[in-house]
Amino acid sequence: DTEVTQTPKHLVMGMTNKKSLKCEQHMGHRAMYWYKQKAKKPPELMFVYSYEKLSINESVPSRFSPECPNSSLLNLHLHALQPEDSALYLCASSLRPSFEDTQYFGPGTRLTVL
Amino acid sequence: GESVGLHLPTLSVQEGDNSIINCAYSNSASDYFIWYKQESGKGPQFIIDIRSNMDKRQGQRVTVLLNKTVKHLSLQIAATQPGDSAVYFCAENKSNDYKLSFGAGTTVTVRA
Numbered sequence: 001d002t003e004v005t006q007t008p009k010h011l012v013m014g015m016t017n018k019k020s021l022k023c024e025q026h027m028g029h030r031a032m033y034w035y036k037q038k039a040k041k042p043p044e045l046m047f048v049y050s051y052e053k054l055s056i057n058e059s060v061p062s063r064f065s066p067e068c069p070n071s072s073l074l075n076l077h078l079h080a081l082q083p084e085d086s087a088l089y090l091c092a093s094s095l096r097p098s099f100e101d102t103q104y105f106g107p108g109t110r111l112t113v114l
Numbered sequence: 115g116e117s118v119g120l121h122l123p124t125l126s127v128q129e130g131d132n133s134i135i136n137c138a139y140s141n142s143a144s145d146y147f148i149w150y151k152q153e154s155g156k157g158p159q160f161i162i163d164i165r166s167n168m169d170k171r172q173g174q175r176v177t178v179l180l181n182k183t184v185k186h187l188s189l190q191i192a193a194t195q196p197g198d199s200a201v202y203f204c205a206e207n208k209s210n211d212y213k214l215s216f217g218a219g220t221t222v223t224v225r226a
Contacts, residue, residue: 004157031212042203042216043158056213090157099146099207100165103214105157 003027004106006091012112015081021109023074023091029104031097032074034066035090037108043090049074050097081113124221127198133191135220137204142185144206148214149178149189153200161189161202191222199224 004025013019023032030051035043048056049068063085065077074091088108094101127133139147145166150158162173164180164187171178177190187204204217 006157040219042205042219043214045213048213092157094212097212099209099212101212102148102160102163104160105150107155107157 004091004093004104006089006106006109008109009107010110010112012114013078013081014114015083017081018077018079020078021076021089021091021111023076023093023106024072025093025104025106026072027093027095027104028071029093029095030071031094031101032068033092033094033103034074034076035092035105037088037090039087043105047076048097055097078111081111083113086111086113122220123218124223126223126225127194128225129194129196131194133189133194133198133222135189135191135202135204135222137187137189137217139185139187139204139206139217141206141208141215142182143208145209146207147178147180147187148205149176150203150205150216151198151200152203152219158203194222194224196224196226198222 007022032049034046037043046060047066052068063080067075090108091106092103094103148163149161151161152158162178164171164178175192179188201219201221203219205214
């Protein structure tokens, strides 16, 4: 089983709202990732969690706040977003934070900021 | 910035023909290369990978070729089917880094 699940599938929010995206995997993976993907573009890395600790933040604005409550869950808290933040947000996981370990992606959350 | 790119943004293939999707990379230190398939409305799906110490690797109906001399990666799909219609991304990383760097993507359309 190589399944990464994400909820919700779609989210529409206003610029003053607070919302959260959720990602879950039960493969025993210890590295989890958040990517942002704009239409017709490749995924762009946002954050990496390694053994439940934030190891990489790709200079993401503070209105995006990641959280890893345990080894199976990854959240992305959203606050005061801008319309240009509208995108597909992808979660991925790999067995370890290693170049040799394949990253498996979830289906994504389609976010629209009004 | 991206160190991986694709030669063509789109590819139209007749059903049953073989497809070849190309990717050029600029980082000679890259150690690991992956092909992902992304269907409309879905996340990227792992297809096949190859280490830098290999030239060729085969999967089910897919073959990845790596030419380190010219820094070129290709994905061959045999007997292309309508379900192969998707965007294909190559990605790479280095042994001291687990950050994937994606190419721009090639949209493959299969004609019936």
